[in-house]
Amino acid sequence: MAVTEWLNQVKWDENGLIPAIAQDHKTGKVLMMAWMNQEALTLTAEQGHAVYWSRSRQKLWHKGESSGHQQQIKAIRLDCDGDVIILQVEQIGNIACHTGRESCFFRKLTKQGDQWAWQTIDPVLKDPEAIYKSTTKKNNK
Template structure:
């Protein structure tokens, strides 16, 4: 993969939202943010690298958990303001809550209901700290 991010429209903070989608099933796994450096690293390394807004640094998905996202394809939406990463989620868990997907709550007409189970206790994965 080339490391030139091309015509990306960065927001005022120099970030672009990045959706991670399972390349085989189409399931949406998570939403994160990328700055130019994160996108260039993702394109160069072939694994998902994000910008952690809370830590103020690059975050290679799986650096703490081992649950790496191997990038199969990178797409840019029609406006250039959102990135889609089609990935293979190694380890099966994308969410820091221990679930396969961060989108584990569904609106049932009266409130939000959890529809995906915790696959592994987050404390076991991160030793008390999130990814």
């Protein structure tokens, strides 16, 4: 894959990655954060859907490949320092999180008396077992 000028303007970290924030293109709500390498960013731009780099699996991850909840790209933005990407997306199925929620940022820090605690503020829209079992069955046929 030839590196093009636009990729040279991205400030990759020491592992060749950049954080990518997926944001709903209509509401502005932050849906998730993941990592991209040059190949993932190039594929995202070329194919029109989000492709990330899975640090845990050490491979490309096409968002929605297991769940069916693909992210269609509306815009790709690079911040002023060149070290963070925002993907403005249409989230297919309205579920971005593997927990079955709209957003991965479903917990909010709140103070209860003298104590701080994480409070779940967004509901599960679909049981994750139902999401991943149904796609596993489809993939095995």
